[in-house]
Amino acid sequence: MIQKTAALLGASLLALATPAFADDVAHDDHVDTLLADGEAAAPASALPTISFGTWGFDPAYLATDIKPGDDFNAYANKRWIDANPLPPEFSRIGAFVLLGEKSTADVKALMDELVAKDPASLSGDERRILDTYRTFLDTAAIEAAGLAPAQPFLDTIKRATTLNQLAMLWAAPGYASPIGGGVSIDAKQPDRHIATVGFGGLGMPDRDYYLDTTEKGRAIQAKYKAYLAFLLGEAGYADAAAMAEKVYAFEDANARTVQWDRAVRRNRDLTYNLLTADELAAIGGKVPVKAMIAAIGIENSPGFVVGQMPPTKEEIDALKLDSATLAKIGTGLPGMFALIGETPVEVLKAWMIKEFLSGNAAVLPARFDAASFEFYGKTLRGTPEQRPRWKRAIGEAEGLLGELIGKEYVARYFPPENKAAMDELVATLRVSLGQSIDEITWMGEETKAQARAKLASFDPKIGYRPNLETYEGLAITAGNPIANRMAAARWGQADNIAKLGQPIDRTEWGMLPQTVNAYYNSVKNEIVFPAGILQRPFFALSNDIAVNYGAIGGVIGHEIGHGFDDQGSKSDASGALRNWWTDADRKAFDDLGNRLVAQYNSFCPLDEGKTCVNGRLTLGENIGDVGGLSMAYRAYKIATKGKDVPVIDGLNGDQRFFLAWAQVWRSTQREENYRNRLRTDSHSPEEYRVNGVVRNLDEWYEAFGVKPGDAMYLPPEQRVRIW
Numbered sequence: 065m066i067q068k069t070a071a072l073l074g075a076s077l078l079a080l081a082t083p084a085f086a087d088d089v090a091h092d093d094h095v096d097t098l099l100a101d102g103e104a105a106a107p108a109s110a111l112p113t114i115s116f117g118t119w120g121f122d123p124a125y126l127a128t129d130i131k132p133g134d135d136f137n138a139y140a141n142k143r144w145i146d147a148n149p150l151p152p153e154f155s156r157i158g159a160f161v162l163l164g165e166k167s168t169a170d171v172k173a174l175m176d177e178l179v180a181k182d183p184a185s186l187s188g189d190e191r192r193i194l195d196t197y198r199t200f201l202d203t204a205a206i207e208a209a210g211l212a213p214a215q216p217f218l219d220t221i222k223r224a225t226t227l228n229q230l231a232m233l234w235a236a237p238g239y240a241s242p243i244g245g246g247v248s249i250d251a252k253q254p255d256r257h258i259a260t261v262g263f264g265g266l267g268m269p270d271r272d273y274y275l276d277t278t279e280k281g282r283a284i285q286a287k288y289k290a291y292l293a294f295l296l297g298e299a300g301y302a303d304a305a306a307m308a309e310k311v312y313a314f315e316d317a318n319a320r321t322v323q324w325d326r327a328v329r330r331n332r333d334l335t336y337n338l339l340t341a342d343e344l345a346a347i348g349g350k351v352p353v354k355a356m357i358a359a360i361g362i363e364n365s366p367g368f369v370v371g372q373m374p375p376t377k378e379e380i381d382a383l384k385l386d387s388a389t390l391a392k393i394g395t396g397l398p399g400m401f402a403l404i405g406e407t408p409v410e411v412l413k414a415w416m417i418k419e420f421l422s423g424n425a426a427v428l429p430a431r432f433d434a435a436s437f438e439f440y441g442k443t444l445r446g447t448p449e450q451r452p453r454w455k456r457a458i459g460e461a462e463g464l465l466g467e468l469i470g471k472e473y474v475a476r477y478f479p480p481e482n483k484a485a486m487d488e489l490v491a492t493l494r495v496s497l498g499q500s501i502d503e504i505t506w507m508g509e510e511t512k513a514q515a516r517a518k519l520a521s522f523d524p525k526i527g528y529r530p531n532l533e534t535y536e537g538l539a540i541t542a543g544n545p546i547a548n549r550m551a552a553a554r555w556g557q558a559d560n561i562a563k564l565g566q567p568i569d570r571t572e573w574g575m576l577p578q579t580v581n582a583y584y585n586s587v588k589n590e591i592v593f594p595a596g597i598l599q600r601p602f603f604a605l606s607n608d609i610a611v612n613y614g615a616i617g618g619v620i621g622h623e624i625g626h627g628f629d630d631q632g633s634k635s636d637a638s639g640a641l642r643n644w645w646t647d648a649d650r651k652a653f654d655d656l657g658n659r660l661v662a663q664y665n666s667f668c669p670l671d672e673g674k675t676c677v678n679g680r681l682t683l684g685e686n687i688g689d690v691g692g693l694s695m696a697y698r699a700y701k702i703a704t705k706g707k708d709v710p711v712i713d714g715l716n717g718d719q720r721f722f723l724a725w726a727q728v729w730r731s732t733q734r735e736e737n738y739r740n741r742l743r744t745d746s747h748s749p750e751e752y753r754v755n756g757v758v759r760n761l762d763e764w765y766e767a768f769g770v771k772p773g774d775a776m777y778l779p780p781e782q783r784v785r786i787w
């Protein structure tokens with residue numbers, strides 16, 4: 065979680081590096097990632113492998129007994145999936161995850177070189193990296209130290225006797241906080257920074273886990289309470305079970321009354337609420353809001369953006385919010401202040417203590433790590449075995465000093481030719497979208513002019529940022545992993561708060577060079593592709609061109625597509641949150657989106673058709689996929705125009721294009737993980753990122769001869785074509 069927070073700090077809503085906020089950070093208002101992170105699994109020894117054959121896709125995997133039109137994902141991927149059962153360390157495995165494992169192994173090779181070096185010859189930066197890694201790995205020392213390294217922080221929490229004192233800790237880096245503040249780019253004035261104030265407070269991944277009344281849901285709640293009781297018992301509470309009930313009740317009230325439904329929370333018309341400090345203090349109730357924002361260092365911000373503020377009557381009317389939507393909107397930040405005000409200080413302290421222990425379980429004695437994994441790994445994801453320590457140690461070092469490591473990573477692993485090839489791919493995708501904007505009939509000329517301006521202002525970032533972070537002043541203490549985490553939290557908060565009043569740093573990235581992922585950031589209108597993802601299955605210089613366009617081309621299209629998805633489309637060419645659509649065009653676009661919502665709502669993979677994909681929660685990602693792949697297809701045609709496209713292994717270019725897209729999503733997962741992600745992940749499950757997408761593209765029907773009667777067949781009038 066620290067890793068995630070550090071990686072996204074520049075664009076995060078909240079600056080506190082605690083588990084309570086990791087969720088909000090990961091689902092940042094304006095950053096869309098290609099794949100949700102938080103994958104807590106990796107192999108102990110033998111990894112499954114994927115052959116990419118000679119041109120980027122190995123046709124030996126094709127399930128020739130399955131008609132592509134019946135189940136395209138199975139046609140492309142089932143053979144590999146059937147031959148590669150999930151190793152016990154994984155909650156999910158596939159092409160994407162395995163490339164992430166390769167990145168970890170590549171960083172490990174760099175780390176091994178540092179380990180082998182004469183200590184006297186290590187540079188200061190090398191020593192910091194190595195100390196972070198080794199300190200995390202040294203479980204004997206962690207065991208021997210017991211709770212001693214955590215004790216000063218636990219004691220600080222225990223010493224507090226008033227809400228005012230607790231609020232000062234919530235402002236301090238490294239302590240878990242149910243409410244917090246940080247600095248972000250102002251979504252409505254993206255040339256300036258502004259303070260944000262938000263809240264978290266749930267120990268389970270989503271409010272739905274608290275509301276669940278099924279047998280499975282109740283069993284998870286019971287296990288969570290047992291975990292809380294364990295943590296509080298370790299912290300010295302005499303009646304830990306009773307206090308665990310009170311802490312749970314605090315979170316439960318938060319889930320039931322305060323938190324918004326995850327899908328509604330995506331609506332940017334509802335989540336930009338600019339308040340003054342006085343207005344903030346007025347809703348603060350017993351919480352000393354002004355003292356808290358002063359302690360954080362954001363008191364001089366030109367305003368305070370709050371995500372979850374209940375809509376006013378005027379907003380409800382203007383946005384035509386129906387009763388079903390309103391029922392999903394909690395009391396938000398005012399409600400959170402009120403809940404805190406009515407919760408005994410002793411309960412808030414216990415909540416902070418369990419958060420501190422849970423958030424740092426990986427660097428506490430093994431019983432903490434095991435208990436954390438038992439709940440978050442086994443119960444919530446179905447993963448039988450903990451990820452090997454060395455991989456987690458790489459993750460720790462990347463979380464604390466990731467860009468320092470990234471500097472070595474790109475020097476070793478990122479060929480400059482990759483950047484040149486990507487520049488060309490991105491340029492062709494832009495030409496493709498430009499042609500689509502010219503041709504589409506659902507958008508009028510007035511809106512098209514704005515869309516073209518937005519397309520022209522896209523800022524592509526490829527490989528790594530040139531001025532990688534040096535973490536100046538972040539001191540690493542060999543042998544004390546908690547001290548290192550607290551130091552990183554201090555450094556991160558100071559770095560974040562210092563942005564206030566400063567110009568926007570357009571060179572800053574929200575991902576590390578070695579990260580296998582990509583993102584779109586609406587306030588900068590940027591699409592970002594780290595070096596880590598520019599490998600197979602996504603990309604290789606030696607790949608067939610159809611494969612590169614179907615894979616990384618589809619990903620580029622996906623990220624550009626976020627600029628025009630249901631929420632990204634609310635930002636203009638400058639990145640400003642502003643309606644640039646005519647009413648008629650917006651309605652036409654919303655209608656296309658609503659049809660996709662209905663399509664994806666009908667994908668119900670679990671419980672005999674009763675547990676389904678949430679089409680509204682995943683709409684932005686699905687628009688990215690459907691629009692992005694059609695963009696990539698057109699770009700592929702542009703790139704191969706007038707060229708002889710050969711048949712390879714019996715597959716023509718169009719077929720190879722679509723198979724490359726399917727291969728990216730070749731994946732399987734455990735049922736518990738599946739349930740978790742259906743609830744929390746804004747991305748559709750992998751099989752629908754294949755089948756849900758291609759069935760909307762006429763070109764796929766032609767490529768594979770898909771006909772009425774085939775299971776995936778959609779009549780042309782039901783296909784959704786955005787670009």
Ligand SMILES: [Zn+2]
Pocket residue numbers: 096097098099622626684685688
């Ligand atoms: Zn995305």
